[in-house]
Amino acid sequence: MVGWTLYSMFSNALANLRARGIKAGFSFLHDTDSLFVISETTRIPVPEGGFLYFLIVLSGGAAGTWLLSRYARRHRKRLADDNVLVTVAIGLLVIAPGLVLYVTGHTIRTVEYAVPSTYGMGLLTGLMNTIRLAAISVALGTLVGMVIGIARLSSNWLVRTLAGAFIEVTRNIPLLLQVFFWYFAVLRTLPPVRNSLHLGNLLILNNRGAILPHPVAEPGLAVFLASVVLGATVVFYYSRYVKLHRDRTGKALPLFWPSVGSLTVPPALATLWLGMPLSFTLAELKGFNYFGGLTLSPEFTAMLVSLTLYSGGFIAEIVRSGIQAIPRGQTEAALSIGLTRGRVLQLVILPQARRIIIPPLTANWLGTIKDTSLGVAVGYPELVAIGGTILDVSGHAMEIIGLTMFFYMLTTLLVSLFMNWYNAKVQLRT
Amino acid sequence: MRAAVEMAQVGRRPPPARIRWGPVRWMAANLFNSWLNVLLTLLAAWIAWKTLSGLFMWGIWNAVFGTTPEPCRGISGACWSVVGDYWRVFLSGRYPEEERWRVYTAFLMILIMLTTSAVGTVRRTRWLPALWLMTVALVFTLVRGGVFGLRGVSTQYWGGLLITFGLSSVGLAVGMPVGVLLALGRTSNRMPVIKTVCVGFIELVRSVPFIMLLIMSSIMLPMFFPRGWDMDHLLRAQIATIMSAAANSAEITRGGLAAIGRGQLEAAKAIGLNYWKMMGLVVLPQALRHMLPVFVSMFIIFVKDTSLVVVVGLFDLLGAARLAVGNPKWMGKDIESFVFVGLVYFTICFAVSRMSRRLEAKYRVAAH
Numbered sequence: 001m002v003g004w005t006l007y008s009m010f011s012n013a014l015a016n017l018r019a020r021g022i023k024a025g026f027s028f029l030h031d032t033d034s035l036f037v038i039s040e041t042t043r044i045p046v047p048e049g050g051f052l053y054f055l056i057v058l059s060g061g062a063a064g065t066w067l068l069s070r071y072a073r074r075h076r077k078r079l080a081d082d083n084v085l086v087t088v089a090i091g092l093l094v095i096a097p098g099l100v101l102y103v104t105g106h107t108i109r110t111v112e113y114a115v116p117s118t119y120g121m122g123l124l125t126g127l128m129n130t131i132r133l134a135a136i137s138v139a140l141g142t143l144v145g146m147v148i149g150i151a152r153l154s155s156n157w158l159v160r161t162l163a164g165a166f167i168e169v170t171r172n173i174p175l176l177l178q179v180f181f182w183y184f185a186v187l188r189t190l191p192p193v194r195n196s197l198h199l200g201n202l203l204i205l206n207n208r209g210a211i212l213p214h215p216v217a218e219p220g221l222a223v224f225l226a227s228v229v230l231g232a233t234v235v236f237y238y239s240r241y242v243k244l245h246r247d248r249t250g251k252a253l254p255l256f257w258p259s260v261g262s263l264t265v266p267p268a269l270a271t272l273w274l275g276m277p278l279s280f281t282l283a284e285l286k287g288f289n290y291f292g293g294l295t296l297s298p299e300f301t302a303m304l305v306s307l308t309l310y311s312g313g314f315i316a317e318i319v320r321s322g323i324q325a326i327p328r329g330q331t332e333a334a335l336s337i338g339l340t341r342g343r344v345l346q347l348v349i350l351p352q353a354r355r356i357i358i359p360p361l362t363a364n365w366l367g368t369i370k371d372t373s374l375g376v377a378v379g380y381p382e383l384v385a386i387g388g389t390i391l392d393v394s395g396h397a398m399e400i401i402g403l404t405m406f407f408y409m410l411t412t413l414l415v416s417l418f419m420n421w422y423n424a425k426v427q428l429r430t
Numbered sequence: 431m432r433a434a435v436e437m438a439q440v441g442r443r444p445p446p447a448r449i450r451w452g453p454v455r456w457m458a459a460n461l462f463n464s465w466l467n468v469l470l471t472l473l474a475a476w477i478a479w480k481t482l483s484g485l486f487m488w489g490i491w492n493a494v495f496g497t498t499p500e501p502c503r504g505i506s507g508a509c510w511s512v513v514g515d516y517w518r519v520f521l522s523g524r525y526p527e528e529e530r531w532r533v534y535t536a537f538l539m540i541l542i543m544l545t546t547s548a549v550g551t552v553r554r555t556r557w558l559p560a561l562w563l564m565t566v567a568l569v570f571t572l573v574r575g576g577v578f579g580l581r582g583v584s585t586q587y588w589g590g591l592l593i594t595f596g597l598s599s600v601g602l603a604v605g606m607p608v609g610v611l612l613a614l615g616r617t618s619n620r621m622p623v624i625k626t627v628c629v630g631f632i633e634l635v636r637s638v639p640f641i642m643l644l645i646m647s648s649i650m651l652p653m654f655f656p657r658g659w660d661m662d663h664l665l666r667a668q669i670a671t672i673m674s675a676a677a678n679s680a681e682i683t684r685g686g687l688a689a690i691g692r693g694q695l696e697a698a699k700a701i702g703l704n705y706w707k708m709m710g711l712v713v714l715p716q717a718l719r720h721m722l723p724v725f726v727s728m729f730i731i732f733v734k735d736t737s738l739v740v741v742v743g744l745f746d747l748l749g750a751a752r753l754a755v756g757n758p759k760w761m762g763k764d765i766e767s768f769v770f771v772g773l774v775y776f777t778i779c780f781a782v783s784r785m786s787r788r789l790e791a792k793y794r795v796a797a798h
Contacts, residue, residue, distance in 0.1 A: 009654040016653045156467050158474040172779035173772045174734035177748050181772070184755075185764035370639035377641075377741050384642060397649050405638050412637040 043110040050104030061092035126386030137307035145315020170313030183302035213280035220274030227266035299380035322357035362419035523589015585664040589745035598732035605675025613683035635677035686717035726786035
């Protein structure tokens with residue numbers, strides 16, 4: 001019966017499409033008849049030349065790492081425990097693709113959506129906008145959530161209460177209402193360009209959005225980045241050594257200051273040698289608009305602010321309940337063997353709380369990625385919005401909705417695979 | 431020997447003096463016990479003062495309460511007149527003016543049912559489900575009209591809090607049983623085809639944003655039916671909420687089922703119960719009790735998520751707020767309108783979440 005229902009639904013759909021004169025299939029994606037304008041576009045690298053090499057080396061590196069981990073498992077080791085294997089894995093995953101990008105970077109060709117273009121390009125642009133919004137708001141939301149969650153546990157009554165108020169307000173008001181509030185009630189009512197609100201030249205607010213200084217790469221950037229990578233590598237191996245030394249002898253070596261040193265000294269030397277790696281061009285008012293700054297559109301800003309606050313409230317609650325779930329006895333036992341409060345948090349509480357926090361945190365990240373689709377309500381051109389426009393123009397409902405669903409399912413799958421892997425790594429091994 | 435003497439002396443010592451917690455001592459211990467805390471306290475106090483005093487001055491002291499836009503000219507506070515003028519729309523959308531009493535009666539009936547259901551003696555009667563079914567049927571007839579001399583009101587005029595509550599509670603009431611069936615299908619190992627269908631449905635619906643489901647059901651659903659069938663727009667949104675509720679409660683139920691020990695299943699089988707009796711009499715009653723708080727918090731999520739129906743052109747509570755500021759009379763009163771609607775949502779969700787927390791505490795005590 002289920003089969004019959006599905007079959008009749010499918011045949012009805014095909015009959016309906018035929019009646020409207022629409023051919024099924026994905027060929028419409030590369031016909032050049034996309035004539036609508038997208039307000040925010042991102043440059044998309046074309047998979048040829050340098051970018052193709054980069055992709056090949058990166059996927060080769062991933063495959064190599066996978067083989068390495070299998071090899072390690074066969075020899076009853078864990079990849080992360082063996083210094084040689086870890087070095088090879090880092091070489092494959094980070095250094096080789098980085099080198100390829102450095103050598104062939106100038107041959108990367110990017111394309112941008114411009115009318116007239118193909119529907120495929122339109123969808124890709126929407127995808128890039130979704131990814132950009134999701135990545136920034138997940139990162140900022142996690143940061144806000146961590147800070148507020150820890151503030152919620154503060155011994156200071158006022159700080160605790162304030163954090164609680166923030167959590168309750170952001171969690172109990174629908175996200176779309178928050179988006180509308182920031183978009184219609186705040187950002188759209190800002191003054192026009194002539195009377196912009198200023199915070200020096202650093203942040204300019206007007207009804208065309210928020211304008212920030214635009215970072216520009218200087219010649220020393222490559223060396224600077226290389227020195228940062230060098231410092232991070234040193235910290236990585238040194239902290240492994242410290243942990244090994246502690247497990248073996250029970251003595252703790254200093255970790256914090258050497259790490260700070262190796263993370264700051266090489267970049268500082270590089271800066272002294274080659275000058276600042278980045279310079280910032282400030283926006284200037286020329287004629288009727290600001291030029292030279294990094295302009296965030298009102299739609300993007302409204303989405304970013306509301307997603308950050310909304311997911312921040314939820315993550316704060318996740319962090320709080322994760323830390324509070326650790327029994328008080330753990331803290332008391334750790335204090336009684338003479339650890340300081342900071343060490344108790346670092347060595348006893350956080351490693352255990354991490355295990356509790358990760359699964360709901362993953363669910364929240366996935367939720368935030370899905371919530372970027374609310375951009376359609378204020379006209380931020382993300383995947384669902386552009387998909388909807390193409391659907392209206394071309395009538396290929398099934399294909400568009402199928403592609404959009406495929407993207408969301410793929411993202412969900414990838415994120416949950418990664419987080420499951422990470423979760424399995426930090427769980428207790430029995 | 432000496433230790434014993436010391437112990438005896440310790441036993442004779444008076445108990446330590448009790449600390450009297452006056453406000454000053456409390457502040458010294460909780461707010462000003464270190465330099466960092468002093469700094470934090472001052473910062474937090476400044477933020478709290480700025481926010482609260484700003485809200486008070488804007489929302490109450492300098493605000494205008496009325497029903498016409500004229501007194502709002504040139505004031506620095508909020509103009510609550512937009513709410514005074516549009517509260518009927520916030521409650522029932524574009525429902526015809528002279529028929530609104532029917533919606534209010536419906537709200538009143540639901541409210542009476544909710545309060546009486548909370549009373550223990552009523553809750554224990556066997557008539558309660560039947561009573562609820564009757565109420566729901568009565569409410570639907572009253573709002574829909576078309577019989578008993580009531581004027582028929584098409585669903586396109588429904589709106590406001592009416593459909594916010596309607597969509598979310600009907601979505602949950604229909605979606606939950608479907609979700610339980612889906613979860614049973616997913617956990618069963620004897621019917622691979624049904625299992626695949628269930629897993630496919632659950633994963634598909636859960637991985638797609640709710641907004642996509644709404645757009646899908648308002649665009650794609652009509653395509654699946656023979657030409658000429660016209661589907662009600664509210665019904666399309668309702669189908670999307672039911673699908674989402676079913677998939678999510680299936681996932682919750684799976685968690686609840688996993689919490690039931692194998693011994694229960696084996697014992698039920700051993701006394702000769704078949705599958706449906708085993709599930710219906712032994713497993714599900716226990717699992718559902720564990721899951722109750724989760725379902726309550728799912729209701730909150732649904733009340734919030736129904737606001738997305740604005741995107742497919744329905745006027746729920748949030749849509750009514752947009753409707754109000756769309757009127758030229760109230761142009762630029764976005765903040766007042768959104769803040770008021772936000773307050774309504776906050777009150778509902780906060781109250782229900784507190785209730786869920788109490789339920790959780792109650793069942794945790796009962797479990798141990």
